[in-house]
Amino acid sequence: MAGTETLDRSAWETALNQVTEEHQGELVTIEVLDPEVGHQYEADRLPFTTIVYDPKDDVVAVSVGGQSPRHPVVLRHLVSHPTEIDVATQDTPEPAVRTVDEDGTATLITFFSQESGAES
Structure with a gap:
């Protein structure tokens, strides 16, 4: 990702x-x-809830939905034992976070404003 910062x-x-x-x-x-299965979408323009790192369990948890009647269920995506986290700077057109787990699987979380034309 251009304009990113790899975090300690x-x-x-x-x-x-x-x-x-x-x-x-x-x-x-x-x-x-x-790297083995290929590129897959787990969520596409759903309402963002949280992204957190739990050092005790060594896991990144991304939560979407659960805030409206249209999206009443919370979906959680977990990245166990991450080895790298990159955060795009605010100078990028679409802010994003990339995590990489110990197997080399990357998860890309991209943020879009409500005005981007998608329904919420």
Whole structure:
């Protein structure tokens, strides 16, 4: 991702909490880029809830939905034992977070404003 910053593990929890605060009310796409299976969408422009890093369980959890009658269920995507987290700077057209797990599978979380034309 252009304009990204690879974070030190000590900054993951704080940085992802900040991403959650900055992107409340936006839509999110979650793409899994598995070297063996290929590129798959897990969520496409659903209402963003949170992204957090839990150091105790060594897991990144991304939650979408659960905030409206249209999307009443919360979907959680987990990245166990991440080895890398990159956060796109605010200078990029579409802010994003990329995580890589110990098997080399990358998860790309891309944020879109509500005005981007997708339904919420």
